[in-house]
Amino acid sequence: MAAYADFIVAIDLGTSRLTGMAGRKNASGALTVVACETEDVAIGIRRGCVFNIEETATKIKSLVRRLELKAGGTGIAKVYVGIGGQSVCSIDHSVAKDLGEEQEVTEETLDMLHEECRAYQPELSDVLDIVPPSYRVDGKLVTNPVGVPCKRIEACFKLIVGRPSLRKHIINSISDRAQIKIAGIIISPLALADVVLTDNEKELGCILVDFGAGVTSLSVYKGGTLQYLCVIPLGGRLITKDLTALNIIEAEAERVKITYGNAVADREDETTVQVNAAESTSPCDIRLSEINNIVEARAKEILENVFARLESTEVAKSLGAGVVITGGASNLRNIAELMQKRLKKEVRYAFLRKGLLDNDSIHYNTPENIVALSLLLLPDAENCAVRPAPPVAPSQLTASPADPAKEPDTAQAPPASATQASPVSKDPQETQASQPKASPQEEKPQDKPKGKNGRIKKTFMNIMGNLFADETA
Incomplete structure (x- = not known):
């Protein structure tokens, strides 16, 4: 590979x-x-x-x-x-600037509005993203305000926030x-x-619903821009958990949901299917109608929450491009038909x-x-x-012996005791004990005594030297 x-x-x-x-x-x-x-x-x-x-x-x-x-x-x-x-949800945040006398909007003006928006921090929420804004120039909606003369400009942002x-x-x-x-x-x-x-779907108005296992996300577009976004804490895993009420473990309930689950239950269907109950018991038969009554009830609850959130938006009744659905839970049989019946809009599955x-x-x-x-x-x-890593040139792999700058330094530093300076005040007896004693003949004064006092000191030193020499002899 x-x-x-x-x-x-x-x-x-x-x-x-x-x-x-x-x-x-x-x-x-x-x-x-x-x-x-x-x-x-x-x-x-x-x-x-x-x-x-x-x-x-x-x-x-x-x-x-x-x-x-x-x-x-x-x-x-x-x-x-x-x-x-x-x-995760969207909130509205507007930033306006009064220009005083009528003057053209510039890129610098828009940068100032964006900078002020980025500095905004909503209470108890974290700003995760900022959707490009729409602009109002003297109260009129304008796609690109640069170059438009006005007295007041307002940028209407959609902030995506979360805890x-x-x-x-x-x-x-x-x-x-x-x-x-x-x-x-x-x-x-x-x-x-x-x-x-x-682009046409975003312009006409469209709902995008992602049915996940734990959450369902809802995004609403109109006029080419995001109008509303929210995440509903309901998903396909709730259907699985509901099916465990049939005395089956969660893994088996997931299999039953995928294999037999239907968002539109047929209550007169007497067909039975075999499911694996707990490990200590043998497989049992359960009617499909019983399974799908549970599936349909939870699917309707999720869709009712989607519908309620949609109704809270101002553009709910003017979405001409219908509904687009995706997510793992959208594989549930007849979920698109159930949604179309409830929302009264065309529903299609999402693909790239x-x-x-x-x-x-x-x-x-x-x-x-x-x-x-x-x-x-x-x-x-x-x-x-x-x-x-960038390739290394052959000349950089080995250093020339003739070049001392490239040779490795093999010299070792002397021990700390050899490099440290001796204390200024050191006991002279310790110094004398650490050095071999010289004979009087080998001792040579380093400074030649001068004057009368010097001669007296020299004579005294000679007498003392002879005295110690006799004792050691």
Whole structure:
């Protein structure tokens, strides 16, 4: 398997599983998927949010290692992470500037408005992203206000916010604990809309619904821009948990939901299916109508929450392009028909727009993988592969012996006792004891005595020297 020198890596933090993908764009701009791996999560993620930091870090490291192997052994330096868990929503924030006398709007004027918006911090929330604003010039909606004369300009922003722990726990788990650099934290519903909705759908008005295991995200577009975004803490896993009321374990309930689940129950269906009950009991038969009564009830509850959030928007009745659905839970039979009946709008399944994915990777275009694919298709995404070290010239590998500057310094520093200066005040007896005693004949005064006092001192020293010489003889 050939190693890849450059690719983009994205991780989708799903409630039921983590999805990691590596991909690269070809000359035409279409995405080629280099590697795709998944990791089941039991307690690490709850409703799209990192709950157990250590568990998530362990899963992420395992996921990245397997992606590296599939990428030909090339190391992964950083990853993009999609975020779309509970508490993520959009809020409106407007910034206005009075220009005084009528004057043209400039790029500097818009920069000032954007800077003021970035400085805004809502209470008890963290600003995760800022959607490009719409502008009002003297109260009139204008797409591009640069060059338009006016007295007052207002920028109407959509801020994507979430509770502060949402981003903090991602950083603590991936960057700090797993020691994997984060290239960017991306709002998954926004990235998804950019690759599955057309410009016409955004202009006419469209609802994008992502049915996940733990949460359902809702994005509403109109006039080409985002009008509303929220994450509902209800998902397909609730249907699974409801089915455990039939005295089956959760893993079996998930299998039953996928195999037999139907969002529109047929209450007169007397067909029975065999399910595996607890390990200590034998398999039992359960009617399909009993199963699907549970499935339908929870599916309707989720859709009622979507409908209630949609009704709270000002554009709910003017969405001409209908509804687009995706996500793992959208695979439930007849969920599109149930939604169409409730919302009274056309419903279609989401797929990447034509030309975004090359033919060799088209099999990855599924509801389970579509969020990860949307993260790989970010514009101006950075290379996530470890850059190889530059080649070393042969002349730099070995140093010339003739060049002392390139030779290794093999000289060892003397011991500290030899390099330290002696104390100024040192006991003369210690000095004398450490040196061999010289005979009187070998002793030579270093300074020649001068004058009368000097001669007396010399005579005294000679007498004393002879005296000690006699004692030792």
